Amino acid sequence: MARTPGRDLTPLFDPTSVAVVGASDDPAKYGHAIAAQALRAPGRRPVHLVNRRGGTVLGRTAAPSLAAIGEPVDLAVLSVPGEGFEAAVEDALACGARALVAITAGFAETGAAGLERQRAITARVRDAGAVLVGPNCLGVADNTTALYLASGTFAPGGIALLSQSGNLALELQLRLAPHGSGFSRFVSLGNQADVTLVDLVDDCARHEGTSAIAVYAEDFGDGRAFAEAAAAAGKPVVLLSAGRGSASARSAQSHTGALTTSADVVAAACRDAGVHLVATPREMTTVLAALGSQGRRAGRRTAIFTDGGGHGAIAADAAEAAGLDVPELGEAAQARLRGMLWQQSAVGNPVDLAGMGEQDPGSYATTVDALLSTDEVDAVLLTGYFGGYAASEGDLGDGGADLAQGELRAAREIVRAHAGRPKPLVVQSMYPASPSCRLLADAGIPVFGATEDAARALAALTVDEPAGPAAIPPLPPPSSAVRDPGYHSLRALLGAAGLRFPAARHITDEAQLLSAAAEFEGPYVLKALHLLHKSDAGGVALGLPDRAALLAAYREMHTRLGAPAYSVEAMADLSDGVELIVGVNRDPRFGPVAMVGLGGILTETLHDVAFALAPVPPARAERLLRGLRTAGLLAGARGRPAVEVTAAAEAVARITEVAAAHPEIAELEVNPLLVRPDGALALDARAVLA
Template identity: 75%
Template sequence: MGRELSALFDPVSVAVVGASDDPAKYGHAIAAQAVRANGRRPLHLVNRRGGTVLGRTTAPSLSAIGEPVDLAVISVPAAGFEDAVDEALRCGARAIVAITAGFAETGDAGRVRQQAVAERVRAAGAVMVGPNCLGIADNTTDLFLASDSFTPGGVALLSQSGNLALELQLRFAPHGLGFSRFVSLGNQADVTLVDLLADCARHQGTRAIAVYAEDFGDGRAFAEAAASAGKPVVLLTAGRGDASARSAQSHTGALTTSADVVGAACRDAGVELVASPRELTVVLAALNGGRRSSGRRVAVLTDGGGHGVVAADAVEAAGLTVPELPAETRERLREVLWEQSAVANPVDLAGMGEQDPGSYAATVAALLAAEDTDAVLLTGYFGGYAAADGGLGGGGTALAAGEQEAARLIAARHRATARPLVVQSMYPDSPSCHTLRAAGIPVFDATEDAARAVAATASATTGTGLTPLPRPAPPLTATGYLDTRRALEAAGLPFPAAREIHDESGLLAATEEFTGPYVLKALHLLHKSDAGGVALNLAGPAELRAAFREMHARLGAPAYSVEAMADLSDGIELIVGVNRDPRFGPVAMVGFGGVLAEALHDVAFGLAPVPAGRAERLLRGLRAATLLDGVRGRPAVDIAAAASAVETITAFAAAHPEIAEIEVNPLLVRPRGVLALDSRAVPA
């Protein structure tokens, strides 16, 4: 159910502590916005000197109001903050918005003060946003407690940046977007991003949730809340290029960055991850109408070859396809277009729009009706005929009227189908494009924005899923190579036969247990191959003995492992690892492995544990995935067995929080079954 936040967004009464008539003070801006509620609820302005603010009589303290206060906004100097919070709680406040700064963001001492305040708030059964925040607003309840006003709409913005909200306000306007809520997250001492995300998911006035976050706090909880939101969640975050906090003692650690972790969490949770305020706006505009593409096949319609080619490239760069249309669809297009029109995809009117603007509408209708098309992108000149300059060569009134009629027909056809239609126009502000926007059709001036919008309709709410973390298993008492290997074997992961040895007598005993060829490994090294601590394909006891003597003389390891050498001739080596991220918990990595794991860097990520079905999708998404199906005479390998092994390894790692990193490399995948050839674990 989540935390009860009704007192934050629809309080019975509000008090602004620190209200001021001085425009330079934040208490003035908050008070000026608060009075816009125009009697929706009692509003009290508090200034310790008394007098008036904005022509309204103030109270010198919360206690002097003489009645309970449901929500208190506190904008006072840091020295008086704790006293103001305590007084608010004594006056019955169920919610506090803490504007005041000077706490965790200043260092350890400020963090201690902040934590103490948050504990008192929670002990009183209240909630607090901030401190160090810029306020909140809820257009659905006429709650205006931020320094700026926000155009009403269906987007809830949860942000660690106030200026970003102002930029989005400007970017939203051309697309008819607005805000249901705005919350400045601040230091999240009490109410967290996860709390707010869950509440906005329940909020009927919110259709989509936009998040700008630099600190997720509990990233796993964020992903879980987003996955269960039931409405689009779009995330803009910073710092994704830096390596996450880890020891990086394994290939998995070395290959995993914060960008990988956040990207995996967003994909699994069905969150749209964006890189800029502009892209965030594009995605929200695309998702605003609620349309979702059932696949990734896009039909591109243009009235000029150049626009069509550029749009097709942009669509494919966005991860979609522009397939050649089948014969049946091309024949239907031929019925509405003239001879020189191209109908393969991109579909090019080739000048017919100038002769008959209605051809745009007829072609859009045919493409939206085609069973082999999942979405349509109209790109180019449409909108120019009705633009203020009259279009090409003056265009003329007839063409302008024809285009506006075509826009009305396109809008009607769009309303009658569930397939997404996105438009890129050289004249996005033309009357024709306004008609399209009014019908819920996203219109953009940049081709790459239109392509990204189509991609958003294809990927929204299609997260691969989050699997709950298992209960912790009894901790491993040791994480050495053989200890980890035995634990993984017990979990169901197959390994070749092996025996730990310390001397030549143990070596001889191993050769009597299983036949060669053999592998010899020194056990005191984390990266055995790099240090010359692995000898492969030792044909028999004599070669094994010689390799042992040489390796022992050089490394002097306290113990060694003698193992049966696997047949590598028909298999492919993978790497499967799990790195425990400080924010998102266990994160799995799968890819092509062996000694070339870091050189190839062909890997994919997901939040662990990864069930077999999701693991197979990760494997098939690798750049060189065709190798798994067999190439140049090599047989296909057992992908199902590989996916099952990924599930085993990642579930094991997720159940052992005492392990910071675990890795199986290589995992040999053969035409039938898999075999783990090496493993390592790094304790937390």
């Protein structure tokens, strides 16, 4: 489904004129840094400095107010104390400002009163047809339009950085510099009172000067809208998110709620949206360097190539830890390599020159070319000493110059081989700053000093073709609200959606129990209702062979629990079946989030679960199920027959569709969902209303 075009942020990123309110000659004030940056491109657009005392600022005449400028202002930076902010906003709007950047504090971040002030200002700005970044932000910059309204200077490049941390932007700049990467835009998100992260992702997706979008976010606002925008961006989106390890704030009342953490939700949203999720600024730099250096994408089969066994083994471990495969090369590929290398070289994968590089630096290039050309691998990781000869020329004795020159020639040959092949190549070197490695980096081949960084970079370039394009499933229209979350009402709701259950009857006394038992044959199941965790309370009796056993179980259970109602059900055939759990937990930021995994009594013990934004289409549900650690049980194990995974996936789709259509349901769970060779059957269900 196509997304609605985003807001027009042209006045924010390419205004016709700029005014800095609060400009100052005092280096301790933020208005000083902003004014100095704004004046870096005086020929691009008029820049007005405003200081209530007038006079001069940075050698320029300052106006005592916006009105005193005497001409319209398109964008106003308001670097003023919080108590004067409302007045500054009114002055800016009166001067025709279409964009405001609020470098001030004391609003939503301070509590309820600050939030109310912030909402009133936002409403005023929107009523005027303007846009507002902040408050509590550190400015914006756009290298493609020579707009510099942040305290730092950002090297030009193709990355749009949307961040809730100014210091993180500085760190990323330092880390990206060795890779030759820079920024198209920088936006400090602040409180996102008006212009949100979603607005900015939408706009950067349309921005021709942006090739990748980097996000550091502590608060997503509408997380689902962010995922939708990222999925539709058509450009790589890399997310570093804080606070993902904390459990959900809701006091969960189901297995689903108890097992769903913020980390799970964010990871599921990123996977569904095709977002690269990273954990540290270093990892973000690694992924951005890989994505920005080559537009190539490949599968996971990776060739490891080195001139030292230790580096090869370590790189192979790092590659597999990053989710890559390191397959043994077939006989044809090995035979070709044996014909090129000397006898002691290893050719299985990792491929190890075993010292041949020192005798013939050109062997690096010929081997890289051979590995890039074979159909048996999708990508190549060169690791170890390459770069060392050029870096250590003076320390290598009489032959040092020849080795250095040979390595530089090999680097140029590697560049040519890479240019003629569609596969990614990533390099890890002990000497990443050496002339040979810089030659590779300048040609768009990522070079890293750490093995784990090189492996992570390659992982960022992989694609899983069976998963299809990234997309966030649309939420269905809300259905009539559920008022009764009771067991039989929930069965009826899910049954109407196509989910199959065993026969069951609601009973409150012995007469109703015996009447229910006459409607279908045993064995029977007896469940005490109005207990959230019936099994834990001893409220479930299974495999009751006849009516006498059913009646005895009822009398014992009722004496012990005194439940107001019970369910009499036909006992399902558990032989050859696998019990799954399917649940949906409603996250305050991302909406309904589905969980699937091994169910029954093993749910919390094994914690073998997977997550996705709900509703989950059948094809995606099947991928989740087949990706479980215990997926081998579904395919049949120790002589057991395979179960019908497609039926389980269809059941997941129906359950998650119901939950997504009922925003009043905070938690919905089917546990267990019995999957057998002949289909899927829901054996129990529960729901918690918000």
